[in-house]
Amino acid sequence: MKTAIILLAAGSSSRLGRPKQLIEFQGKKLIQKAIDEAKKSKADSLVVVLGWNHELIKTGFDSSQTSIVINESWEQGMATSMQAGLRFLREKEHPDQVILMLVDQPYVESKLLDRLILEKERTGKGIVACSYSDTLGVPVIFDQKYFEELLMLKGSDGAKKVILRNKADVFEIEFPLGAVDLDTEDDLLLFKD
Template identity: 30%
Template sequence: MLLAAGASRRLGRPKQLVAIDGEVLVRRAARLALATQPADAVVALGAESAMVAAALTGLPVRALPVPDWARGMGASLRAGLDALSPDCAGALVLLCDQPALDAAHLHALVATWRAAPTRAAASAYAGVLGVPAVLPRAWFAAIEADADRGARDLLRARSAETQAVPCAALAADLDTPDRLP
């Protein structure tokens, strides 16, 4: 489940379409997520949805337009989780604005979650638990569509039920122009 619906207001342009090493961030994140061989791959779209969807052409992902994406990450996450098959035991949730993310870290998250599938597996960086993270299905109902922080508050509230997978480099995101490469 790739959250790619935001308007990137602080950046001033769609961060999903920022290119690093010749690849736009949304495509890069989707490609990395697909390396984990998910049963389903959903990309939540909102702002600039046609251009973002076009950047995903040729990848085996389901583009999911989220009508109320402007309400925040919670609305996109809720819509994406609701779109998954009822047979889905957990969801890898990621964003596209973490340029240090790599497939090895995603594989580590999935492996950690599979070893204890009733618990979440979350990235640990900058002293917090965050995304990317694998959420067990039992947690899906706790995601609030009105929350602008997606899964962050849930991971923190349930930290005792969350397995941390360290990756300090993920603290660097691309939210403002001064952070662009």
């Protein structure tokens, strides 16, 4: 099974007021940390989806070593970024499954990404999602049978819509730290290392 990762990093961090992709966490910019964890995982390929101020965000990581897609429609919501990444991967990599991950979940590590791949294989489920704060969400792995459904999402619809619509085909991994995302200055104060 060929696994690809889509790292969503296109947003403008409007609530934070500065680019969260470039925030330092554990000695690295968030975007570089996420890329490093993705590359350490058992996934076969990775694409980083940028949007808002992409030239600035590119300064936060070595863009010569990583596939990048620019989502010109990033303001229309997360669905457009995920779809830009998925279209790119289908054309270039032909994956059997994709993992969606966000740039602002600082505790996502390669071990967790590997576990998504492993549990999908072990359980035979089409979706393996992380559970935290009474919900299911990213990081999440989708079998290719869900690619069309993902490509039909609109605007701010996230992958959660597809997860919840197909609950019988979902395996859950407990990941309490998935609830930590860095959206505001207060979030940052809580999670300074």
